Amino acid sequence: MKPTEPTRRTVLTGAAAVLAAPHIAGAQAKAVRIGMQATFSGPLAQSGITHRNAIEMEVDRINAAGGLAGRPIEMVYRDSKSQPQEAARVARELVNSDGCEMLLDAESSAGSFAVQEVVRDLGVLCIHSSSETSSLTADPKYRVASAFRSSRQGIHDAIVGGAYAAKVADARKLTKWATCSPDYAYGRDTTAQYLEYLKHFKPDIEVISQAWPKLGQPDFTEVITKLIQARPQAMYTALYGGDLTAFINQGNIYALFSAMQVFSVNLADYTALTAIKNLPPGIATGNRYVVTCPDTVANRDWGEAYRKRFNEYPTNWSWQSSTGMRFYEGAAKKAGSADPKKLAEALRGLTIECPFGVDGTVTMRAEDQTVVGYAIGWGTTLTKPPYVADVKPADWGTIFELETEWKKRNGFI
Amino acid sequence: MDLDALLGCVTSSSCLVTQTTSGLIVGMLLFMVAAGLTLIFGVLKIVNFAHGTFYMLGAYIAYSAFMFTGSYVLGVLAGGLGMAIFGVIFERVLISRVYGANVLMQLLICYAVVLICDDLVKIVWGPDFYAMGMPPAFQVPPLFIAGGVVPPFYIMLIVVALAIGGALSLLLGLTRIGKIIRAAAHNPNMVSALGINTTLLYSLVFAVGGMLAGLAGGLAAPVRSLTPGMGFSILIESFIVTVIGGMGSIGGALIAAVVLGLIRSFGTIGFPLFTEGLMYIAMIIILVFKPSGLFGKEIV
Known part of the structure; x- marks a missing residue:
């Protein structure tokens, strides 16, 4: 049987299907971009590095389990060089230029207050995982509806x-x-x-x-x-x-x-x-x-897993960033979505299982959107x-x- | 301001001994770094803004040598030797190209080296801070002299720093090479015209300056934290020492460093909220009444 010649319509249809395929596949698993700005250079570089280490562990775990409501997480890291104005600038850039849908702020207090104003301005979802200054979330004049805190408080x-x-x-x-x-x-x-x-x-x-x-x-x-x-x-x-x-x-x-x-x-x-x-x-x-x-199996296991992967023990910054990612994970499960607005709603009052909780859980207290119950x-x-x-x-x-x-x-x- | 506490301290033998030795140790380590800084300026008229980096690298090299050999002495010597070599490379490859150039150009080169070395330290040793730990020989209780507390390790540091300062003075004052260095500081063109190899001389000055900073870094490593960028704070204080003592004067650096150490030591008791400020006030007073510093040559 003589093979049929491809018609112009067949070729065009085939080409359209080939070109569209990656987009269809991509739409099915579009990554959630989360931006993190932290200090990666200078004397305080260890802060950013150990934040990032913990995040990498959690991202691998969450993505292996299906990501945030089916969407894999893709982290975008930026160095703020310990400068508050730089932290604010890169936070804005992460959202406006890098397409990040939410932030995990790992700045010290001065930087976090600067980032908080960017969050207020852009309305972006953010979890602060480093600042321990209580007023960041306790004082109503600094509070922002879309900003949360997974770090301890002074x-x-x-x-x-x-x-x-x-x-x-x-x-x-x-x-x-x-x-x-x-x-x-x-x-x-x-x-x-x-x-x-x-x-x-x-x-x-x-x-x-x-x-x-x-x-x-x-x-x-x-x-x-x-x-x-x-x-x-x-x-x-x-x-x-x-x-x-x-x-x-x-x-x-x-x-x-x-x-x-x-x-x-x-x-x-x-x-x-x-x-x-x-x-x-x-x-x-x-x-x-x-x-x-x-003193729990979950905490020891997490600490050992971190040590095995990075050849050193975690820091205070590590557990705080890990908790931040776990809150995003828990909120996505509760909301059944990775939409930032739905996540923000789900985060308020959310209790999650966590190795760093005094009873195995931590809660994002609704009234001031800060973590409580940590060990x-x-x-x-x-x-x-x-x-x-x-x-x-x-x-x-x-x-x-x-x-x-x-x-x-x-x-x- | 707590003048009662200060008065109580200077009239109490225990406080006087403790704070004086505390001031001496702060001063002697500062002197070691500042001596190299002022030597380089005296001969080459180069304000070496990278000198704090010499101190930092010396401390890291000493730390690694100590971890490798287990010997504090070898660690300190490695820090000094390593920075003497680094000083020569720094002078030959970079600084020699900007002799006589605009100060801004020299500053930029030094600052670039500071940033590059800070990053190299992070690559080689990592961003964490390190502590060498006290050598076993000095893990002993402090001595009590007239009721004052004096750690044996600090007595050793003061003696070693004084010995190094003395050796440097002898080198500059009595040896032929010392006389050439002093002559070069006074009139480099004449020294060159006499057929003396000034290229070698300038490298030697940087080697000695680097060695002093490296030795200071190594000596201080058991009690100070090693962290990228640690050279910056000591650089600022070293500049205050060289300005007060007179740019280019080794003796002036020694006296200024000890004075600064004592200001810190007694200032923290009498002026706990203004100790840092006292150092700068001392510098301003000297600059107002003697702009060239205590032992610096008048600028004509």
Whole structure:
């Protein structure tokens, strides 16, 4: 049989089908683009990198399970270079030029406040996964309907830290206190809140010396000797990262940690714990991220999976970004859609299963669109892994009660 | 401002000993970095804005050598030697091309090197911060002198820094090469006309400057955090030292560094909210009354 000659109509139909096929396939699985701007360069690059590591883990897991309501996630990362104005610029660019439908903001507080105004302007869905400044979501004048937070809050840490310190101070009769925190808004605000709640639970404490070293100060010698001269019984510090490591290494040679009970809100993060070669035992510390808080199989498994993949343990930033992605995943399941407006609606009041929840779940509180129920607690350092022992999980009932009073006092509610 | 606390400190032997040694240690490490900076300026009239990077790289090299050999001494020597070599390469490949050029051009080249090296550190060592940890020999309780607390490690640092400063003074004051360096600082054309290889001389100056910064980075590594960009803050303080001491004066750098260390040490007790400000006020006062610095040559 003679093969039939293709007619012009057959060729055109075939060509149209071939050309249309990828678009039809693409429409079926159009990726959801999520933009993340963070610090990927400079001294604080570790922040952005460990945010991204956790996100990559979650994206792989979520995409393997079908993505957000059937649509795979595609992340777009941009470096803000630790500059708030740059963070705002790249956030806008992620939405307007890169086609991102939602954001996962991983800026420190200054950057997050700048990004918040971009979110307000564009109306884009955003989860802040790094800023711990409470007012970002607590103060109505900063609040934005489409902005949420998956990171811890300073006020929660202050309440829990104050309650824990008061118990230790009561038991060991620690009444004379000193503080040593970085000399900028975070250090001063965190210290003031901590002391406020320490005095709330134990009114008879007296602050006899305060030191405010500069952020990134290479030498803390004069600060350490000043603290030794003041002879306090206890000291609180909000130093973190390389500053905290240097402070501990320099404090060690003055035997600072045997001269007073030290409370360090930021020590229990593996970055610091593993960098300090001679970690003094017995320093009281709030958990940033350790696999023993919460002490559950899910948390240990997640921490180990991260370590196996990236050859290091996760940071506080990691669990916060991981939680942000899990909220997007949970909201898409609840809404049955990846549409940002439906996701925003679903996020309000959403409770999801999460390895970092004190009872295995965390909730995006509807009233201020911020995460609650995450594991938060204080323990004491050990010289070797697991580095932190006797972590006492916080009572969220007390946190809610005192947080509400704090909001009333500040006119937020 | 807490003048009562300051008065209480200077009249208490324990506080006086503790804060004075604390000021000395801050000052001596600053001197090590500033000495190289002022030496390079004195001879070559180059304001080496990349000098903090020498300190950073020295600390990282010392850290790696310490991790490899387990020896703190070898680590410090590796930091010094590594930066002496780096100083020569930096001078030959980059700085030698802008001698006599606009200061802005020199500044841009130095700043480029700072950024490149910060990124290279991130590639080679990663963005995390590191701590070398205290060498076992110094993991001992502090000494108590007249009631004051003095760590043995810091006594060693002060002695080593003084020894290096002394050796540098002897090198410049008594040796032939030192005399040539001083002559070159005074009149480079005449030195060149006498048949002395100034190319080699300039490289040597950068080698010594780099070595001093590298040694300082290595010596301080057990107590300071190693992080990309760590050279910046020490660079600013080193500039204050060189300005107060007089650009080009090694002796001036030593005195200015110790004064700055003591200002920090006692300032943190008497002026806890204005310690940094005190350093700049000291610099402004010196600049107003003696623009060339304490030991700098008057600019004609």
